[in-house]
Amino acid sequence: MTADAGVTADVASRLTDFVAALRAHGVRVGTGETVDAARAVEALGLADRELLREGLAATLLHTTGQRQVFDPVFDLYFPHGVGGPEGEAADRDDLRDRLAAALTANDSAWMGRLAIEAVDGFGGYGSSPASDGWSSYQTLDRIRPQTLLARVRAEVRAQSGESGFADRLLDDEIRRRIEVFRALVAAEARRRVAERRGRDEIARRAVAPTADRVDFLYAGKDRLAELRRTVQPIARKLATRLAARRRRAARGSIDLRRTLRGSLSTGGVPMRPVLRRRRPVRPELVLLCDVSGSVSGFSDFTMLLVQALHDQFSKLRVFAFVNRIDEVTGLLEHGVADSEGLGARIRSEATLTGWHGSSDYGVALGEFAERYGDAVGPRTTVFVLGDARTNLSDPNLAAVRQIAGRARRVYWLNPEPRPQWGTGDSAAPAYAELVEMHECRTARQLGALIARLLPV
Amino acid sequence: MFTSVDDVSARLAETGYLASPAVATTVFLADRLGKPLLVEGPAGVGKTELAKAVAQVAQARLVRLQCYEGVDESRALYEWNHAKQLLRISAGRDETWDATRTDIFSEEFLLARPLLTAIRGDDPKVLLIDETDKADVEVEGLLLEVLSDFQVTVPELGTVTATRRPFVVLTSNATRELSEALRRRCLFLHIGFPEEELERRIVRMKVPGIDAALAESVVRVVGALRAMDLRKVPSVAETIDWARTLLALGADTLDEDIVRDTLGVLLKHQDDVLKAAAKLDLDAV
Ligand SMILES: Nc1ncnc2c1ncn2[C@@H]1O[C@H](COP(=O)(O)OP(=O)(O)OP(=O)(O)O)[C@@H](O)[C@H]1O
Ligand SMILES: [Mg+2]
Numbered sequence: 001m002t003a004d005a006g007v008t009a010d011v012a013s014r015l016t017d018f019v020a021a022l023r024a025h026g027v028r029v030g031t032g033e034t035v036d037a038a039r040a041v042e043a044l045g046l047a048d049r050e051l052l053r054e055g056l057a058a059t060l061l062h063t064t065g066q067r068q069v070f071d072p073v074f075d076l077y078f079p080h081g082v083g084g085p086e087g088e089a090a091d092r093d094d095l096r097d098r099l100a101a102a103l104t105a106n107d108s109a110w111m112g113r114l115a116i117e118a119v120d121g122f123g124g125y126g127s128s129p130a131s132d133g134w135s136s137y138q139t140l141d142r143i144r145p146q147t148l149l150a151r152v153r154a155e156v157r158a159q160s161g162e163s164g165f166a167d168r169l170l171d172d173e174i175r176r177r178i179e180v181f182r183a184l185v186a187a188e189a190r191r192r193v194a195e196r197r198g199r200d201e202i203a204r205r206a207v208a209p210t211a212d213r214v215d216f217l218y219a220g221k222d223r224l225a226e227l228r229r230t231v232q233p234i235a236r237k238l239a240t241r242l243a244a245r246r247r248r249a250a251r252g253s254i255d256l257r258r259t260l261r262g263s264l265s266t267g268g269v270p271m272r273p274v275l276r277r278r279r280p281v282r283p284e285l286v287l288l289c290d291v292s293g294s295v296s297g298f299s300d301f302t303m304l305l306v307q308a309l310h311d312q313f314s315k316l317r318v319f320a321f322v323n324r325i326d327e328v329t330g331l332l333e334h335g336v337a338d339s340e341g342l343g344a345r346i347r348s349e350a351t352l353t354g355w356h357g358s359s360d361y362g363v364a365l366g367e368f369a370e371r372y373g374d375a376v377g378p379r380t381t382v383f384v385l386g387d388a389r390t391n392l393s394d395p396n397l398a399a400v401r402q403i404a405g406r407a408r409r410v411y412w413l414n415p416e417p418r419p420q421w422g423t424g425d426s427a428a429p430a431y432a433e434l435v436e437m438h439e440c441r442t443a444r445q446l447g448a449l450i451a452r453l454l455p456v
Numbered sequence: 457m458f459t460s461v462d463d464v465s466a467r468l469a470e471t472g473y474l475a476s477p478a479v480a481t482t483v484f485l486a487d488r489l490g491k492p493l494l495v496e497g498p499a500g501v502g503k504t505e506l507a508k509a510v511a512q513v514a515q516a517r518l519v520r521l522q523c524y525e526g527v528d529e530s531r532a533l534y535e536w537n538h539a540k541q542l543l544r545i546s547a548g549r550d551e552t553w554d555a556t557r558t559d560i561f562s563e564e565f566l567l568a569r570p571l572l573t574a575i576r577g578d579d580p581k582v583l584l585i586d587e588t589d590k591a592d593v594e595v596e597g598l599l600l601e602v603l604s605d606f607q608v609t610v611p612e613l614g615t616v617t618a619t620r621r622p623f624v625v626l627t628s629n630a631t632r633e634l635s636e637a638l639r640r641r642c643l644f645l646h647i648g649f650p651e652e653e654l655e656r657r658i659v660r661m662k663v664p665g666i667d668a669a670l671a672e673s674v675v676r677v678v679g680a681l682r683a684m685d686l687r688k689v690p691s692v693a694e695t696i697d698w699a700r701t702l703l704a705l706g707a708d709t710l711d712e713d714i715v716r717d718t719l720g721v722l723l724k725h726q727d728d729v730l731k732a733a734a735k736l737d738l739d740a741v
Contacts (some may be wrong), residue, residue, distance in 0.1 A: 013680075030640065036489060043488045044461070044481065054481035062639040064496055064630065106652075152629045165710035166673040168737055169680045178681070367738055 012043060018077040022060065025069045033060050034169050052078060075187045076194045080116070092142065095121065103177050104155040106183075115184035116117075118143050123189050126196045133196070137180075138190035145178045152177075153250045199379070216298035216441060227301060227443055234447050235308035243449050248272075283454065284315040284379050286407075288368060289319045290386030291346055292359040298415040300342055304444060306383075307332045315376050323360035325368045326350035343434050360426065361388060362396030369399040376403055381454070382410040384435070386419070388428040395427040400434050411453050413440040457487045457514055457623075473509035474658050482645040483510060485636070492603050492624035494642035496587075499629055500511050500691030504507060507584040507625035514623065516580035521570035523591035529598060561612035571602050572610075575618035583622040593679045596635050599626075603641050622729045649682055650692065658692060663699040673710045681732055683721060690722040698722050704725045711739055 015038060019029050023398035040055040061070055096108060096151065101118050102110040123139035152174050157167075220235060251442050269360060303318055310316050320328045328346050346352075382403060388395075406408045414428055418439045421428035431437060438453075458464045464480040475483070483506075486493040511518040511704065519531055542561040548556055574583035585599065589723045602608060605620035626642060628634060635672045650658065652675055659671045666674075674695065690698070698721045705712050716738045723729045 017668070028636075032640065035645075040485050043485060050477055051481050054478040055485055057478075058482040058485055058645055061644050062636070063633075067646065136618060164673065164713065166676040169676050172680060172683065173676065195574070385679055437661045 006414060011046070012038065014077060015041065018056075018073065019060065021073050022070065025073065027061065027066050027069055029060050038058075049078060049080065072187060072190065076191060079191045079195075080112070092122070094150065096143060099143070099145060099181070100151050100155065101182070103145075103148060103152045103174060104159065106177055108180060111181050112184050115188045117180060118185055119188045119192060119453075121194070123185075124377045127333065134185040134189045134192035138323065139185050140182060145181050146359055148178070149174055155218075199369065216301065216443075227297075228304060230443065231308055233299070234443060235305055236449055238305075238447055239309060239312060242309075242454060245451075273370055283381050283408075283452075284377070285313045285317075286375055286380055286382045287316075287383065288325070288365070288384045288386075289316045289318065289320045290322070290359060290361075292322045298440075302383075302385050302413070303328075303341065305446065305450070311449075319368060319372065319375075320346050320350055321359075321364035321368070322352040323358065323363050323372075324352055325364045326352055328373065358391045359389060360393050361386070361390045361431075362394040362399070365399040366396045366401070369402045373402070373406070377407045378406070378408055380407045380451065381406045383453075384410065384412040385415075385418045386412075386430075387414055387426065388412070388431050388437075389425050390427045393423045395430055397430060397434060398430060404435055409453075410435040411449075412437040413446070413449060414438065415441055417441060458484050460484070463617060467513045468506075471509045471512040472609050472661060473505060474504075474654060474661060475648060476647075477655055479506065479645065479647060481482060482643055487623065489643070490621060492626060492642045493624050494626045494628065494634070494639060495645045496628045496630050497647035498691055500647070500693030501649065502692055503627040503647055504584070504586055506647075507582055507586075507627070510623060511582035511584075511627065514582060515520065516623065517582060517641060518582050519570050519574040519622065520584045520586060522587065523587045523589075523595065525590055527590065527591050527595060530639055531569055532571050532595060532598060533569050533602075533608060534572045535569065536561070537565045537567050541565050557561065561627040563613070564614070568573060571598070572608050572616065574622045574624075575602070575606050575608060578620050580620065581622040583624045585624065587629065588634060589628040590625045590646055591633070596638050598640050600635075600641065603638075625710070634701045649689075652676070652679060655692065659695060659699045661705060662696045666699055666703050667708055670702065670708060670710070671699065677710065677736075678722065680736070684732060684735055686723065686728040686731060687725045688723070688728065694722050 005320070015034070019034050019037070022029055036059040037056050041052065043057045044051050046052060056072055057067065063066060095114065098104065099114050099118075102114055107351045119134055119136065121141050122142040122186075123134045123136065125133055125135055125138060149171065151168055156170060156174075166323070194441055285302065286307065289303055291299050299320070306316065306318070316329065317327065318329045319325050328350050331345055331349060332342070400410075412431060412435050414437055416426070416439070420426065421432070421437075428437060438449055440449055458467070461477075461480050461484045464474050464484045465477075468475045468483075482493060485491075495506065497503055501597070507520075508518060521527075537573075544560050545556055546564070570583065574581050586598070588596075603624060606621050607615055609615045609678075617676060649655070655675045655678070656671050659674060660668070661668060663671075678690050678695045678698070683722075698718060701718050701721050702710075702714065705714065705718070715736065716733065719729050719738075723732060
């Protein structure tokens with residue numbers, strides 16, 4: 001594009017929509033940045049898509065974390081091409097042969113072209129040829145790139161000979177290349193769907209959000225790791241807010257009686273209002289955490305967060321359960337330094353399961369009331385963390401009633417979306433009648449809930 | 457300054473800096489749009505080096521403000537040379553105080569610090585504000601002021617406005633979030649670890665004499681370490697150090713012994729060394 005052509009109306013509106021989609025994902029983009037982005041497009045031209053990508057990122061983003069929202073949205077608004085590839089529909093074996101060659105060469109541009117072909121040939125579902133949709137899952141299920149590992153390994157070795165020491169790294173390297181291909185397929189499927197259903201709609205739904213907005217229950221391993229790294233910053237913010245609330249509360253309200261008594265010396269005119277001072281009592285906190293596989297991302301994260309806030313409590317005890325309950329307060333001491341290992345350590349060192357491995361809220365809560373009942377007193381706030389899925393066994397409401405009776409407050413944080421409470425084996429509605437239950441699906445919601453619910 | 461993104465890459469390469477497409481594009485835009493460039497990324501990926509390379513390409517003077525905890529206006533902007541002022545006062549006994557005062561608050565007694573230096577004079581300059589995240593928040597206000605108008609007011613002298621704006625590079629390791637206001641002034645560039653191919657080229661450029669196959673193995677091992685869950689993964693600087701070490705030891709290929717013996721060049725924590733050794737199937741370290 002020549003500089004004097006300026007930014008055409010079409011590109012300008014594309015850019016505005018793109019910025020709107022970024023904003024919808026929590027990236028704060030101001031007008032100034034949008035103007036800069038337009039100037040960047042003008043300076044760089046549209047011919048090279050990767051330059052355009054970097055140019056827009058440089059002008060529109062302000063932090064590293066925003067990049068992973070940016071890239072998929074960019075792919076939707078500035079796609080490689082439109083429609084499907086030209087030519088014959090691909091034959092599966094032939095496509096796999098070429099994919100093996102591309103993986104061997106570690107050529108990501110080539111892999112990108114194959115991803116387009118793969119989605120076109122194997123990702124469509126519904127009444128072909130005018131397919132109703134495009135699925136990356138279906139594409140990958142048909143192409144099975146992970147099964148090419150052995151073949152690619154053999155080809156790499158055949159081509160470059162034994163590479164000595166580094167040879168032992170080969171398998172992991174190939175796995176990473178396959179991951180790249182999978183991501184390319186996902187991006188292409190999103191693009192094809194967007195073409196059909198309107199970009200704006202897809203951008204809203206289909207792009208991975210920033211870490212603090214990811215659903216705990218759907219976060220993959222890497223997103224969870226990323227989320228754990230945000231524990232400290234979130235905790236710092238929360239601590240400041242809690243301290244501020246505590247200061248405000250301690251300032252207290254006007255003590256009418258003492259104000260009037262003071263006013264006797266000024267002839268009954270209340271000159272100096274006396275504030276009622278409240279002694280700040282730090283709360284005692286007990287966490288009961290379901291750490292069964294289905295919700296472990298959520299409870300691990302919450303434990304870490306609360307642990308990082310430990311200064312805010314006079315006493316903090318943490319219990320983990322699956323179908324037996326055990327205290328894990330001690331295991332948390334080192335939890336923050338080694339956050340990834342925490343879940344594993346809890347599951348290996350605490351006694352959490354009896355003679356079967358699936359969660360049983362009734363038995364676990366009953367055991368808590370019985371063995372650790374004195375951990376809960378009139379100053380204690382109890383948080384129960386879990387999805388309340390009991391595997392159809394008795395929810396033991398009596399135990400919950402007993403805990404609620406002794407505690408100052410009991411809150412239940414449930415990582416499942418509210419509409420799913422009570423479906424299948426969820427005992428959520430029954431528990432929610434006894435204690436206050438909140439939906440808590442993301443780190444952002446969790447932060448807000450803790451700041452609100454924690455007593456001062 | 458540059459005619460195209462390719463021109464940026466080519467000319468940076470002449471100075472010994474190999475830019476990724478993202479780096480070249482952003483440098484090109486910073487020059488075109490006349491905006492400061494905020495470069496963030498882990499230690500040792502070439503943030504500081506980039507500013508130096510740009511200065512060399514532009515045949516500009518590099519003015520560097522190294523930030524640290526406690527850096528303040530008198531270190532960043534300007535300061536009066538009190539000792540010299542005192543000398544001048546005691547030397548000029550017969551003058552009126554007014555005359556003395558006018559004299560001691562003149563150019564001659566001003567110590568310009570990097571921010572002022574960078575906006576004075578007509579020669580081309582690159583202003584490097586290094587490790588911005590180490591400075592206190594108040595300094596950010598100062599930077600914001602200077603980077604908005606490129607002018608500085610010295611009450612006794614008046615306002616100095618840049619006749620020629622410097623090319624500004626701010627670097628940060630993100631140990632602290634810089635303020636939103638400052639970020640908005642800048643183009644943003646994250647430099648991460650380079651792609652394998654680029655890192656190979658960097659190694660071969662920085663360590664002349666290294667065999668191509670060895671360079672490749674070096675980069676592959678470093679890549680594997682970066683994929684591990686370590687306290688501190690090796691950066692480009694460590695890759696280069698390791699390659700130099702291997703060359704110095706006369707190794708022309710990698711084997712278990714040499715990797716085991718030199719792992720400490722790449723990894724700074726003993727527990728990382730142990731973990732990596734286990735994952736790389738090295739015998740006990
Ligand atoms: N793209 C590159 N081309 C050439 N050399 C590079 C490149 N990237 C890094 N290096 C080399 O890596 C070393 C470290 O770079 P530099 O000191 O600029 O890192 P940094 O990002 O500023 O680190 P820190 O955050 O610790 O200040 C330098 O010796 C530099 O020559
Ligand atoms: Mg540096």
